Amino acid sequence: MIRIDIPADQAANPHGYAARAHGREIMAAADAFSKAVYQHSILSLREFEGARSRIAQINGCVVCQQFRAAKDAPSMFAATGVRPGHLVSDNGPAPDEAFYDAVEQWRTSPLFSPRERIAIEFAERFAEEPKVLADDEGFWERAHAHFSDAEIVDLAHSVAAWTGLGRVAHVLGFDSVCLPFMAGVE
Template sequence: MTPRLDFYTASPDALKAMLALDAAVSKLPLEKPLIELVKLRASQLNGCAFCVDLHSTDARKRGETERRLYAVAVWRESPFFTPRERAALAWTEALTRLSETHAPDEDYAQLAEEFSERERVDLTLAISTINSWNRLAVGFRKIPSE
């Protein structure tokens, strides 16, 4: 795969805005390991090799186990995730596949059981942000470095 363009240099102002949004999301009071799982799952669904590599590496640096990282792709069938993580992963899938799922009430109910109103908004913003990054990286063929 050949990169199409470097989106950072092609539109620095737009990327400054994305980086500012990403920095704001990173300061939200949600558990960092949970956010890494969400970023990883959205990136898997979107087929973003760069982001899968980045977020699995970041999760490992934060102490996440390889076993759980491998299981993110099959989290529904795996016993390794808490109810809160399961709610976040379900919501991630629902929003990442929005045209297919339309954010089902069942997923929202599960989310509401585990997250406060503010946390639901914060998590949704984190999911939206990683989906935006995925679209930039996939669209312009950003590849992980070896």
């Protein structure tokens, strides 16, 4: 259920209406932050999508759970008419649907590499227990064994974008309506 008043003629895109009518500067900054994650991430696509998908599950964001970066990220930039020189979808092979189906079972599924498991674990714990994660020396030892500092900073900011902006979409009910760039997602 959408939690702000949306004119009937704008019901198909409540997020777009809110971006034009309310908090324009804040929503523009949020949009830029979100796009920066997809345009500049150095993580492999599978690491990125594992972490992103886990956050989508935790947040309950319907749109985010259906999003597939390899297929949908280029559409995020379609309004500009120019595809950026780099997108995260360029960072290796795309996960298949079995990958997405197994994300919630990341601890036991054989589909994930050690790096993918750490990325998913980081995302889950960032969203659910950030204070415990910050102090878990065992986790940080494992993370540093697999990720560079640049990759950890990338992952942390990506997870922050998905956690915060996904929760906004879910809480305000924007995820109850398919966003324009999601029109092709089933």
